[in-house]
Amino acid sequence: MGLSQDEIFEKVQEALVEALGVDDDEVNREATLVGDLGAESIDFLDIVFKLEKSFDINIERTELAPEDILTNGDYVKDGVVTAEGMAELKRRMPWANMSEFEQNPRVQDFGNLLTVGDLCSYVGSKVGSDA
Amino acid sequence: MRWFWIDRFTEFVSGSHARGYKNVTLAEEALDEYCPGFPMLPPTLIIEGMAQMGGILVSEHFQFDKHVVLAKVGKAKFHKPARNGDQLSLAVDLDAVQDTGATVTCLSHTGDELQAEIDLMFAFLEDGRFTDGPLFNPGMLRDMLRMMNFFHVAVDPDGNPVQEYTNI
Numbered sequence: 064m065g066l067s068q069d070e071i072f073e074k075v076q077e078a079l080v081e082a083l084g085v086d087d088d089e090v091n092r093e094a095t096l097v098g099d100l101g102a103e104s105i106d107f108l109d110i111v112f113k114l115e116k117s118f119d120i121n122i123e124r125t126e127l128a129p130e131d132i133l134t135n136g137d138y139v140k141d142g143v144v145t146a147e148g149m150a151e152l153k154r155r156m157p158w159a160n161m162s163e164f165e166q167n168p169r170v171q172d173f174g175n176l177l178t179v180g181d182l183c184s185y186v187g188s189k190v191g192s193d194a
Numbered sequence: 195m196r197w198f199w200i201d202r203f204t205e206f207v208s209g210s211h212a213r214g215y216k217n218v219t220l221a222e223e224a225l226d227e228y229c230p231g232f233p234m235l236p237p238t239l240i241i242e243g244m245a246q247m248g249g250i251l252v253s254e255h256f257q258f259d260k261h262v263v264l265a266k267v268g269k270a271k272f273h274k275p276a277r278n279g280d281q282l283s284l285a286v287d288l289d290a291v292q293d294t295g296a297t298v299t300c301l302s303h304t305g306d307e308l309q310a311e312i313d314l315m316f317a318f319l320e321d322g323r324f325t326d327g328p329l330f331n332p333g334m335l336r337d338m339l340r341m342m343n344f345f346h347v348a349v350d351p352d353g354n355p356v357q358e359y360t361n362i
Contacts, residue, residue: 081268105265108295109315116290124294 065191078113092180144168158184199243206348235276248298261319268313
């Protein structure tokens with residue numbers, strides 16, 4: 064039996080509060096991890112550890128941070144993700160909302176793409192969600 | 195000042211846990227300079243001791259092949275000051291390991307009393323990132339571990355003594 068959306072959100076929220084030192088009410092589904100919650104690169108490792116423990120899942124590095132795509136010359140031209148690159152990103156991260164990023168897919172902006180809601184969707188894809 | 199904030203390993207099981215002591219003495223400069231008139235071991239140096247013990251636990255798990263650095267102090271609760279004459283019993287347990295980092299949980303006791311609870315996260319530096327070579331001069335870490343009785347007590351998960359590493 065999977066977890067409900069609310070159960071997933073609560074556990075993700077708890078992980079982010081602990082990892083980033085933010086308040087509960089700052090962690091809403093629309094908040095971006097980097098821009099709104101101030102996550103730095105090292106925090107993502109911490110978040111991965113906390114989510115793995117909290118949900119008893121295994122998170123591969125490339126699932127949340129597709130650096131191999133973003134540094135691949137076949138997928139990036141002049142600092143912008145190509146159409147092929149976008150297709151690869153969507154295939155790799157079907158749980159992420161890329162509609163805004165896709166309008167101007169500069170690699171430098173990718174780091175601020177993920178929202179709390181995306182993270183919940185990702186976890187839901189790993190543990191199964193009832194919703 | 196020598197930057198050793200563990201005195202002795204008393205137990206070490208590869209990939210599992212480490213135990214040891216830190217004796218707090220008034221001979222240490224840091225003790226009476228931190229809070230004049232109230233000598234105590236600065237809490238940051240207790241964290242440093244835990245980081246040394248935890249860092250060795252994580253490094254040994256990877257045969258000392260990775261550049262292990264302290265990346266984050268997840269939690270640090272101090273229940274009482276560490277005063278001169280105290281012996282801190284340090285307990286570090288390997289919590290989680292990834293290919294890019296690891297976490298440990300640490301406890302410090304004086305006698306039966308809980309003195310501190312600390313959670314640490316380590317990251318592994320990629321080759322060429324910040325440093326091109328080893329973090330220690332050849333033999334330096336091995337000498338340090340010998341002084342701390344590491345090789346007297348360190349065993350692998352089957353209870354066999356760990357190898358005398360030649361890469362440290």
